[in-house]
Amino acid sequence: MDLAHGALVAILLTMIGVTSSLPRRKHEDKLPLPPGPKPLPIIGNSHRMNTDFPWITYKEWSDIYGDIIYSRMLNQDVIILNSVDVARAILEKRSSNYSDRPRFATMELLGIAFRTVMRSYGDTWRRHRRIYHQAFRPEAAVIYRPMQLRKAHQLLVGLLQEPANYELHLETHSASIIMSAVYDYETKPNDPLVSMIRGAMDIILHAETPDKAAIIDSYPALTLIPAWFPGASFKRHALELKSVLKDMVEKPFQYALDRISSGLSGPSMVSEGLARFQGDASFELAIKESSATAFGAGSETTHSVLLVFIQAMVLNPEVQKRAQAEIDRVVGSDKLPDFGDRVSMPYVEAVLRETMRFYPIVPLGVPHSAVNDDMYEGYFIPKGTSILTNIWAMTHDATRYPAPFEFKPERFFTSSGDLNDDHVTPVWGWGRRICVGRYIADASLWSAIASMLAVFDFLKATDASGKDIDFEPRWTPGITSRPVNFPCRIIPRRRDMDIEKLTSLISTTV
Template sequence: MFGSDFYLPLAGVFLAAYSIASWFPRKKRNPGGLPLPPGPSPLPIVGNVLGLNAEAPWLSYTEWGAVYGDLVYSRLLNQEIIIINSEKVARDLLDKRSYNYSDRPAIVTLTNDFFGWSFNSVLIPYSDRWRLHRRLFHQAFRSEASLAYHPMQIRKARELVSNLLEDPENYAAHLQTHSASIIMSVLYGYETAARDDPLVAIVDRAVTLAVGAIRPEVAAFLGAFPFLQHIPAWFPGASLKRTALLSQKYAHEMIEAPFKYVQQSMASGTAAPSMVVDALKKITGNDPSGNVEMAIKESSVTAFAAASETTASTLLIFILAMLLHPKVQERAQAEIDAVVGTDKLPDFEDRQSLPYVEAVLREVLRWHPAVPLSIPHATTKSDIYEGQFIPQGATIITNTWAMTRNAAKYGNPEEFLPERFLDADGELTDDTASFTFGFGRRVCVGRYIADASVWSAMVSMLALFTITKCKDERGNDIDVNPKWTAGVTSHPTAFRCRFTPRTPGMTSEKLAEML
């Protein structure tokens, strides 16, 4: 889970575990003696840690759900975990009882800023500070406001396909730049370079490190053994401490660099409209404590980090899906050709006339959700659900992965089948796979912008390219056996593919004329 060099010097930790067992917080039990949700039997001290797939915990939770049901109890060291494997249960609890399920776990790695990410709006507790962040987000990201970004998103999608035409081998880097460039424009009015943008590099570096490190399993481990946070970085095996120090440095750079850009552009009178610019103008002279300015800084960089990572991950999943399912790609392209033609690229005005493309997008979200476990919630008070007791302060994990594998709703769930989102007449169903964006008051605030960003990039790539497998020296297809990253987000690791222009002789000059 943490790497072998982290485990070796800790061989004696578990031997000494009973001597520090008194550190474990005592949970308030229910006076009625109601049962906890069923789950795997925990071992003394370590709980269910050893039975957890650390690289893909959502798989373990889904397996537990098949045995124990939609609501599963487990324990990771001293932390009680309630896993929700059903969309119905998630809506019953996180939506209908959001007043009790909108907090975040008291993660030791965040409350003491061990990784440098305590600023993150997604992770801070349910509080006045969080509500201030949420208000700032709402002004820029609500559904009505998101419509104003459509022209910019189409322009960025055109830049993406231009980069793919010129340099297809570095497609993953282009996707990252594309995703970051959209949110940078929304938040800071910043225009990224087509490639190797310095601000994008700063954020990518910080997010990549944090995504793999800030996980519930890591937090539970450090919560049970807090002294490990104070081990010197030079100590043999203290790789997590070294990672934390590096993460603190990267996070500070990620927070300050784009904000300074806005301050400088406002001072010079060249600032473009953006969330940060608009928010700063509203507080001029009315923020003596500096709390609102700090909230603007924190909320904007949170959106920057979250959106650039998840949008790029979703587009990587889309490319892999098209590579592995050429018939789906052909059908989507045929629909685009019939509705839009071949002499121009689709626009948002065409979206309602492209139901199969829309179904492909929904199936990408379902087939491999970029955030398989969402972000953990926590209970403010104890609760009872269908006769089962949910403790106060329990970590609530929404297993989005299990919801996408609901065979009763999605037959043959492992198959990539966009048709599942179409009715017998070829019209879209009411299922938008919205649960992949979370539930309750903690639902993803940027979902409208993310949806439009993914659609515009996806439909542009489909219109211009055919995505295929690479060939070996004998002209045979090189098989792709996808492997997936671990952490808060999950996407396929690097794989080879070809972006072949659908129009013979397509060049950068011809593409520029088409655009």
């Protein structure tokens, strides 16, 4: 369902008396909401939106109305936070009131309400969170480092053999880390289990675009429309998804159980959770659901960040050369970087931070919801309002990051040459909902980036005459956003590099 067709259906529903499931209360109209563009009847501010890249619209509005903005998307109240300071004041200092998630009709329709990331703030969510914390807290996350380094080395082999398929190698790399950390599952080329899970995730992401979600969640009666109705593709997606959702949850979990029963299981979130919460049926279900959630949250984001990194290296060769010089100086040419080298390579660290800042791949984060009515700086925030954090605006705030559209890792150094304390924390979320897997994700990103820089040059593609092919970066629309496939050359830094020499480097490092 596109926005125009959905808005038309919404108008018809309004005419016959079917409105939003969250009608506004009379007393709210007497309290000052945050400023924002004046909404039109029924469609709200939808007509003003860049529906593919709404974070850009919200940033433009913040230049007019300030860092906290009120908007309406059809019948949905939305408050957008465009600065780090306001987001911290509301979502962290008042986290008890803002740790909930909005209730989306799309989640129930698609059968994906079990996912931890969108769970309501309550006992079930706390069980999920406890499972993640036990497996991925900083002290526990280090146990996965040998696996992460091994997967980074497998990525190098793939890039050496088939550099043109770089995006597929990144997808495989990201999926293999999550499947290993969560289920102790070793992925294979064209792995059927990974393909099944990724197919389910693609359906979810396609069905959960902001415009579709806004239409359906504003008018839940749309879920009653039959699948054959023109524009009701979301119903067909729902039927398609439900046919694979059970397998997505059950099959990898059963694999992990079989590994545990055989006595062959290595460290994983499932084995850790089952051992710690043995005999508790509610925790077993929570382990299944949180494990299935982890793949989408971890694989998609890691893969996308690494795409941003490669594109940035292609377009900023001077940054690439400086990072490679640091690696050569610290590690030498006879081995590959490992985690023990990380503290000695601050510029590589800055490259990782700048990659996350330059283009946050979940530009509006995951929405929060107000548990109760609240007032902030004289503005009324109604109970149940969706709270969006415009992370893209925060990481492109020129007062915090001068020349924000330039890729400049040096911005993360102090005047004395030390790394500053800016870890680009908005990309990980806020308050009690901050990403609990951020430590393992950070280690996965660092090991991949340091390894790739040590072995490869990332260059512009060339035409038949040998001339560089220039390109303008383009980005995919949606809840998550990453670079559209771009032309590049990935070549070994050493002309004599082959599989035998790379294998030797890997064995020396391990």
